[in-house]
Amino acid sequence: MSEPLSANAIGVTWLQDAYAPAAESLARQLGLPCDQADSTTCSLWLQVGEQGLSLQASGPDAPGAVRVDFVEGAMAHRRQFGGGAGQMVAKAVGLRGAIRPSVLDATAGLGRDAFVLAALGCQVTLIERQPVIAALLDDGLQRARAAGGEVAEIAARMQLIxxxxxxxMGAWQGQIPQVVHLDPMFPHREKSALVKKEMRLFRPLAGDDLDAPALLAAALQLASHRVAVKRPRKAPAIEGALPSAQLNGQSSRYDIYGKKKLEA
Incomplete structure (x- = not known):
């Protein structure tokens, strides 16, 4: 992993005075400074407000804030109109017919792929190592569970570590996941403003996953049935074992490492 943003470049703030105590509590939990929103001492701010937790860069040319929202917006649209089990991530982890494997998403990020799989009926465990991104994801999951209805049922199938x-993965004690899903950080080239905004915020935090070969090796050791790795469409496979199959999309692909046939 490349060198991340230094801890003192990240702070916690509040958007309304009523959320100052929650911001202070989160700052203590993460070991980050807490200050008023008009402070210019940090490059990135975790903002606590009535809509939950968001990440905002400081400076005049900063992109808009990013938050995890499973209830409305893009994820709600994808849940309703995204193509169901025909989506590439669903095919990559082996969904077909009545087959709904248990999935470990070991590079959870904003949890979008995990949410899609949970929406399709999979039990999904998410791992996120970057504490600020994990806090955003945890906040999004809590709001989804509190929303009730279908979204809460989906979020109930998602567990964050x-x-x-x-x-x-090397010290795994729980039920062995049938599938491990990996999406190591790589330089996105998509043109959408949303992707650009997220990459501008997250790359200084998380860097690139330079330990991807070790990540793949650990996933292959743990998964009982397969490992699915998302890659840029023209990028080489991760160093190590060779994939047994590939699934190609317009801008990305999945390298599939099969171990055992999935059955209902």
């Missing part, structure tokens, strides 16, 4: 994925 804040840990280093390589270490966690």
């Amino acid at each position: 804040h840990a280093d994925a390589i270490e966690a």
